[in-house]
Amino acid sequence: MKSMVLTDGPLGPEQHSLLEYPITPPQADGSVVEIADGLLWLRMPMPMALDHINVYLLQDDDGWYILDTGLNTETTRQLWLTVIEKHCKSKAIKGVICTHFHYDHSGLATWLTQTFNVPLYMTYGEFYMIKTISSGLASLGNDHQLDFYHRSGLPRKDVDAMLNSCRKDPFIKLCPPSFTRLREGDVLTIGKRRWQIVIGEGHSPEHACLYCAEDKLLLAGDQLLPHISSNILVTEMEPQGQPLKYWLSSLEKLQTLDPNTLVLPAHGPVFREMHLRAKQLIQHHLEQLDILRAFALQVTEFNAYQAMKHLFKRSLSPIESMMALGETLAHLNWLESNGDLFCQRTNDTGINSYLSTDKIKEDRITL
């Protein structure tokens, strides 16, 4: 449940080079970089392809707020204790803000809020996702989930490998008992800065970004990343969901912020040229949609697994397959709702199959 490191092509190095990276990133070893007065950038390590998450410390008059937590691992816990002792200079931790529920962003929400006895700030949708997944590990591999993957055409051995990988992942096992709700347009005044909450959708249900218009700073979480494309995922929880539609409109919304904003993302370096980056990400998904439209014209019918294999050519680990399949379904759902594809959900195999509506109109396929 993290960001996608699968894509290249339209999001390759030549696209990254068009952005501006004014600050050298810290190592994921407790080192800290001061981005602006009272705004510290540090990195927590992650034992996976995406090897770090950026987290931030925001200084208030009498203490500090933590933005995003890192994974629920012993290494991250120790790093937090070291960093807080060294850099917060005996000022209290006042609160923990999580941009969204993914385990690299909120995995230590319970530990941090309990250790420092402080509130957790999240949106309603994200808090309830933590509540759901923290109680959902035991039901991993339930009948509904197995049916979802079967309908996608995923071979059973791949499903089992995926579920086994999930069981080993640093899942969130505990949910904090309460939270303070963040809403679109809310303002958090921390020190001399006023941070406005800007909600994004698509990568997660109600992702919070924090925007300081006066200083042109955006704490972007996973809503705008410089080097990779955030995972846009359809899961068994909402098989007919339209995350791509809302992801694209969220990227449009970010282009209404000041174009000279310095973006502080959750992964990769701090960067400028956020409008260009939003456009690149939109373009990437439009190209993925075009690839699937062309695929639908080449073949008579296909399932989601076959579409995934067409979009993601390289071999994928079980967790990467889960993300790639969810991402493929997000694009297929968009094409279906847009009238480009027809999805047959009732047939003998129990596997959903997709057909090009253009072909159907031309009477080249009989249903």
Ligand SMILES: [Zn+2]
């Ligand atoms: Zn995320």
